[in-house]
Amino acid sequence: MRLVLTLLVRDEVDVVAAMIEHHLAAGVDFIVATDNGSQDGTVEVLADYENAGVLQLLHEPEQNYAQAQWVTRMARLAAAEHGADWVINADADEFWWPRDGTSLTNALAVLPARYGTVPAPRENLVADPHRSGAWPNRLVVRDLLSLHQRGGRIGNKVAHRADPDIEVRQGNHELRGARLGETWPAQPITVLHVPDRSYEQFAHKIEIGGRSLAANPDLTSTFGWHWRADHDRLLDGTLERAWRTRQLTADSLLDGLQRGRLVPDERIARRLEELRDTALRPEQLAAVLDGSSVRRAD
Structure with a gap:
């Protein structure tokens, strides 16, 4: 089974290498990424992974947040050009995690053919006020409710079987496609979400x-x-x-x-430290872990 991840990113240099290394280690075979006019070093990080042969980098300079259009294009490329069986449409601040602790590939490969989509609930990781340093060392508390500002639960994400005619809706929460089939009733994958790093x-x-x-x-x-x-x-x-x-x-x-609303959760911190020396691009991951990747355009 071949698993392809799509990634739309803009100015996420403090997290993007960690996100890429985690997903490669978790079973993702290839990444299709679109950079939306980053000016903080994100493009250079993505280009490094493209040079390593694990990523296709697209550029979309328009500043009008046409997310649905851009992610749909990537999801279709994943199916038509990169041989995907399954596709994950992710953001740079998302770490998709198999609940059984094995791999994302294993979590998806066992599904019967009639099931074409898998919901993935998100849970926010928030900062422990007693900790300092780069965000992986501070965001070690999981919020089991993960409510948005209006009091509702933040939305699920969804993985889907590859389809060259897929349509990804704005927000990456919903899909349209004739080949999607049924939705798997269980949730074998959760998304550890780190939207607030500083x-x-x-x-x-x-x-x-x-x-x-x-x-x-x-x-x-x-x-x-x-x-x-x-x-x-x-x-x-x-x-x-x-x-x-x-x-x-x-x-x-x-x-x-x-x-019981909050629980300690150091999975991302531990995973990234474990990958520090064996990562595809150790220097890029080390910059995230050490906090030296953070820089802004003049």
Whole structure:
């Protein structure tokens, strides 16, 4: 079985090498990546993996967040040109994890042929306030509820059988395709989500994401509402205060652990450290683990 991952990325140099190395180690055979105008070193990291023969790099400079169009193109390439049997459409801050601890390939290969999609729930990893250093050392607490700002559960992602005519909907949460078949009723894969790795990274994401959403007239105001709300806070100078209220304190961490909403989870930290010397590109992974990959455009 051949598993191909698609990746749409912009200015994610602090995480993208770790994400790539994890998925290669977890059974992904090849990656189709689209860079959306990165200026922080992300392109150079992706080009390094392309030179290693495990990634095809596409460039999409338009700043209008046409995610559905770009991810659909990659998913179709995965099927038509890269021989995929299964496809995962991922973001740079997602670490897809087989629940049985073996490999993503094993989790998908056992499914009967009539099942063409597999839901993958996301759970946020959040920072332990007692820890410092690069994000893999700090994001070691898993939020079992993982609620968005309006109080609902953050959406699942979905893996699917390869289809040259697939259509991936905006957000990578839904698909359309004549060959998809039934949805597997179990959830053999979870997604460990690390969207909030530092205030600087978060504020930059909100800045570029808010601008891109506003530049796409085809997206309604309800799409990306959380980005839009935080972009308004960025513009009026209240974003950092809002961000800090969302971070764990020593007291809220203890309360969450006692109530069972939070659990310690060092899987990503351990996995990346295990890969430090055996990674395809050890120097790229080391830069993430040591925090030296973080840089911004002038």
